[in-house]
Amino acid sequence: MRKMFVMVVVLVLSILPFTAQAELPWQLDQHTRYMALGDSIAAGYGAIPATQGYVYLLYQEGIFDTAPNTLFCNAAVPGATSKDVLDYQVPQVALFHPNVITLTVGGNDLLAIMEGADPAQVLNTFALNFQQILYKLRTTLPNARIVVSNQYSVPEIAGSDQIVPVFNGLVSQIAQAFNVTVADVYSAFEGRKGLLLIERHDAAPDQVHPTNAGYRAIADAFEVVIR
Numbered sequence: 001m002r003k004m005f006v007m008v009v010v011l012v013l014s015i016l017p018f019t020a021q022a023e024l025p026w027q028l029d030q031h032t033r034y035m036a037l038g039d040s041i042a043a044g045y046g047a048i049p050a051t052q053g054y055v056y057l058l059y060q061e062g063i064f065d066t067a068p069n070t071l072f073c074n075a076a077v078p079g080a081t082s083k084d085v086l087d088y089q090v091p092q093v094a095l096f097h098p099n100v101i102t103l104t105v106g107g108n109d110l111l112a113i114m115e116g117a118d119p120a121q122v123l124n125t126f127a128l129n130f131q132q133i134l135y136k137l138r139t140t141l142p143n144a145r146i147v148v149s150n151q152y153s154v155p156e157i158a159g160s161d162q163i164v165p166v167f168n169g170l171v172s173q174i175a176q177a178f179n180v181t182v183a184d185v186y187s188a189f190e191g192r193k194g195l196l197l198i199e200r201h202d203a204a205p206d207q208v209h210p211t212n213a214g215y216r217a218i219a220d221a222f223e224v225v226i227r
Contacts, residue, residue, distance in 0.1 A: 032065035034058075035073045035098035037089045041149075041218070042076030042104045046197055046209030054218035055102060063223050064100045064145075073098070081108045082129035090136050101137060102222065103148040104185075105130070107208070110151065110167060114206075119163055127170050134178040146180045147222060152189035154208050156198050181225045188221040189214070 036042050036055040044053020051060075058064065059072045073096050075089050085105050093101070109126045113119050137146060150168040154160045168186050175182050189195055195214035197207045210218065 031069050031071045032100060033071045033073075033096060033098040034064050034100045034102075035093060035096050036076050036102050037085055037093070038076040038102075038104040039080040039085075039106075039108055040076070040078035040209060041107060042102070043074065043078050044215065045078045046207075047212055047215050052212045052215055054104075054215045054222065057215065057219040058102065058222055058226075061219075063219075063226050076104070079108060080105065082106055082126050082133065086129050086133050086136075090133055090140075093137065094140050098141070099144050101141075101144055101146045103133070103146065104218075105133070105148075106151055106167060106171070110163065111206070111208075113159070113163060114157065123163075123167060123170060126167070127174065130171065130174050131177075134174065134180055138178050146178075147183055147226060148175055148180055149183040149185045149218065149221065152185050152195075152210075152214075154196060154198060156196075156205070157208070183218075183222040183225050185218050185221045188217045192217070 040046070042053070042055050044050035044056055047053045050056070055074055055076065059070060060067055062070070064070060075092060075096075077084070077089070080089070082105050085103070106126055109122055109129075112122050134146070134148075137144065148171065150171045151164050153164040164186065172182055193199065195210055195217055197203055197209050197211055198205070200207075200211075
């Protein structure tokens with residue numbers, strides 16, 4: 001009988017730490033609310049698994065707040081242009097009411113130039129959309145912390161090294177007008193190898209998404225300005 005009692009006590013004591021560890025905070029009103037907006041880069045497209053995308057790394061590694069104290073929502077959609085973000089993602093922001101927002105957008109706008117679109121028109125349209133995105137975010141959530149990224153260049157695509165710096169200049173100028181921080185992804189990628197899927201053998205010429213190492217570089221660029 002005594003032996004059985006001891007065994008029960010040991011079993012209970014061994015379970016208790018796991019029970020305490022598994023318990024999560026239930027009062028959510030004080031949690032950091034983190035929302036990601038944007039295109040396939042924000043969605044983690046091409047990462048293996050997708051949860052190695054930069055947005056998920058920022059969340060999992062507690063860059064804004066510890067993971068248990070963070071409510072996270074990723075609204076990014078692969079293929080989204082700046083107009084798509086403005087029309088479909090921004091209107092949903094108020095539903096989640098985040099106090100932290102990250103945004104990567106513009107890559108799909110730039111890809112239109114590859115298909116023959118006029119560069120000046122593409123840049124002008126992006127600038128107008130980007131202005132409206134930040135204006136509406138600031139109007140809806142005046143106290144939210146907003147961090148956007150600029151774009152990396154893809155040397156394998158002709159003209160990328162010329163057009164991307166111009167694009168990034170627009171991003172910087174407009175972001176500054178709305179007191180929005182810019183993560184310098186362009187510099188994080190410049191001169192480095194192994195960060196893009198297009199570099200791999202037999203990769204499609206339009207495979208411009210990052211590798212896992214590339215997503216790590218993006219997350220690091222965000223962390224630099226966030227911390």
